[in-house]
């Protein structure tokens with residue numbers, strides 16, 4: 001419940017719409033109960049008229065029509081306003097979650113998986129719609145209508161208010177409270193199994209080709225089937241709890257009705273209550289139990305909503321890998337880069353960089369070489385402040401990057417990482433991510449520098465060619481060059497390139513390397529590479545070994 005309560009400010013922000021939906025729900029339920037009551041009173045009165053008792057038919061018949069019209073209109077309004085407010089609430093939550101996520105990226109890869117993140121941003125937030133639509137709204141409606149019914153019954157039929165109150169609130173509040181506790185575990189299992197299922201599907205789709213080539217589709221299918229079976233079992237338990245709750249509400253309604261009938265008949269025999277009024281009161285009481293049914297139906301899903309709230313909260317509560325200082329300093333002019341006695345390791349027991357120092361003057365190009373896993377990419381990530389050093393300082397233009405706002409640092413330093421993605425959109429869309437106001441000639445210049453211009457010119461729609469999801473219509477090398485063009489287009493004056501030529505054929509790789517100085521146009525460049533470097537391509541080459549850099553001859 002605590003996790004759900006933490007989202008209360010979002011409900012308060014949409015409070016006006018929720019209150020209106022609540023008011024309309026109360027009117028709908030009151031009109032429904034009133035309709036049944038008046039109909040019972042009317043039909044009984046009409047039957048007694050034919051038995052010779054005087055009864056005014058016109059008033060009740062007009063009331064029946066009026067109430068049924070009110071019920072239709074208020075139900076429509078309630079659904080419209082309630083769903084609209086809920087959808088807006090979910091959109092607010094999603095936007096908030098996304099904004100909280102950005103500074104937390106990259107998340108610790110061992111704890112968070114992509115499918116799980118997608119589940120938390122979609123299915124988990126969707127599950128919170130139950131909270132108002134099926135729980136808070138109906139419970140508040142039940143409180144209002146139940147209290148009104150108790151007053152009416154107590155006034156017309158002493159003793160009946162207590163019987164009705166016990167039966168109605170037992171069905172609308174007591175029973176759901178028990179069901180919520182019973183449904184907690186299956187709700188949690190359902191949310192977790194649904195996230196596992198999503199991960200299994202995403203893994204299966206992404207690795208489809210390799211799984212088929214390795215003959216491992218059976219392994220993927222087993223994972224999917226196991227998650228699916230777990231989800232089905234949890235859903236069945238949720239449905240069973242819901243069905244049991246339904247049956248218990250009907251039983252409580254029946255028992256309450258018998259109690260009211262008992263008290264009512266005694267009053268009727270004593271001559272203190274008319275027959276038509278008694279029937280009307282009985283049917284109105286029965287009609288009010290409709291809301292208890294809808295509360296009980298949602299009680300099974302409230303366990304899932306609680307689990308979803310906890311999952312959403314856990315993601316947003318993760319500590320960001322790095323945080324801006326309270327009063328960031330401006331980044332001075334200049335493009336020099338320095339690492340001063342830097343120590344870093346992802347795991348405290350396994351240092352990657354040890355007392356590493358490096359100075360690159362403004363406009364210099366240096367290359368970092370070293371065996372796979374030696375820490376070249378790590379140096380570039382520290383330059384972008386994707387993680388903080390354990391000791392030592394990284395400076396850009398002489399300023400400690402830990403004292404500078406990350407946004408400002410990222411405008412000055414651009415990175416082409418090993419897994420830079422191609423985004424859904426056109427070639428132009430992908431380029432403009434690097435520089436949103438770039439014009440067409442600038443886009444072409446960046447493509448030329450990345451040696452992708454000839455390919456794009458050959459496409460019928462040129463820069464406006466649609467690339468599909470993750471650039472599926474491009475070869476790996478073309479996708480890499482497009483990402484490179486995006487970085488070259490950016491106005492960053494320090495560029496970190498991590499294996500920029502991976503995916504390129506040897507000839508294109510040689511051409512790219514020899515064009516590096518032109519392509520990067522006098523900017524400061526840190527290049528991590530395994531590719532061969534011709535003399536003069538970079539100002540210096542450093543070899544990374546055992547966490548330290550040494551000037552290399554090659």
Ligand SMILES: Nc1ncnc2c1ncn2[C@@H]1O[C@H](COP(=O)(O)OP(=O)(O)OP(=O)(O)O)[C@@H](O)[C@H]1O
Nearest residue numbers: 109346347352370371372373374375376377378379
């Ligand atoms: N996110 C991470 N979490 C934990 N360990 C990591 C993470 N990223 C890298 N490492 C570890 O840090 C070490 C350095 O990795 P890094 O990617 O910097 O090496 P690299 O020299 O760039 O390798 P390559 O040439 O293969 O790209 C490796 O031992 C790697 O296993």
